[in-house]
Amino acid sequence: xxxxxxxxxxxxLETEVKVNAHQIELNNFVQDFMGLAVAGxxxxxxxxxxxxxxTLDISRPKEQ
Numbered sequence: 001x002x003x004x005x006x007x008x009x010x011x012x013l014e015t016e017v018k019v020n021a022h023q024i025e026l027n028n029f030v031q032d033f034m035g036l037a038v039a040g041x042x043x044x045x046x047x048x049x050x051x052x053x054x055t056l057d058i059s060r061p062k063e064q
Contacts, residue, residue, distance in 0.1 A: 012036060 009028060013035030017024040026034070042054055 013039060 011028045011031035013031065015026060015031040015035035015038075017026060017034070038054060038056060039051055042048055043051055
């Protein structure tokens with residue numbers, strides 16, 4: 001029986017991150033860690049069911 005190394009396994013969720021409009025490369029572990037954490041938080045909200053995609057924008061307030 002051949003075992004597949006975790007880093008070679010496809011992530012459970014496709015997760016991408018952009019910082020200042022630049023795509024950040026994520027390995028499978030980080031994709032799973034971030035994607036499953038955010039999806040879990042979103043799914044726990046009232047009125048949310050059957051999450052297929054999530055878009056989350058985070059930005060610092062502009063200084064005045």
